[in-house]
């Protein structure tokens with residue numbers, strides 16, 4: 001009788017919204033893990049355009065490298081519309097994008113990332129996955145407290161304890177700015193990945209895909225568009 005040892009297969013679950021950040025994280029994961037699955041959340045977004053971009057980006061990503069095509073696994077769409085029932089935000093209701101009395105943008109959906117990471121962790125356990133990958137960033141962000149590394153690492157510890165399984169949360173964008181995000185994508189798969197991100201990902205808070213800029217589609221003036229455009233400009237200037 002021979003004992004067979006199979007090499008350890010590394011697996012990751014990417015929180016993938018269809019935006020620039022999570023698309024870059026998906027490419028980052030495809031470059032590092034043997035098998036990569038994606039999870040997306042319908043939380044009653046006013047503009048579901050990001051969600052319709054998801055499959056296009058996944059298909060585009062698989063076409064960039066043979067190894068990425070073989071590594072890219074299942075996509076999971078999860079209903080998180082319960083978030084919308086908790087109260088109004090500019091992401092889920094017809095509310096003006098502004099800074100609220102709490103000093104946070106009205107686009108902040110309280111508990112969103114906490115819930116997403118919990119749901120992702122629960123799915124990961126069922127899929128035999130112990131690494132979550134997310135595009136949270138505390139460098140060039142809108143001040144959301146649930147994007148901070150302290151929050152994310154505390155949540156990873158909560159998941160380990162609460163699920164009784166090894167679980168880590170990788171956040172490759174945490175300490176880089178939006179120019180760095182473009183540069184990371186370029187480093188992973190060159191201009192072809194940049195073209196894919198520009199053409200098929202979506203970040204605009206207003207869901208505008210009628211205006212095409214060098215950095216992609218969007219209204220050009222909401223906070224998400226401004227961050228994406230400014231990052232592009234800085235990246236171009238530094239090249």
Ligand code: ZN
Pocket residue numbers: 203204205206207208218219220221222223224225226
């Ligand atoms: Zn916009």
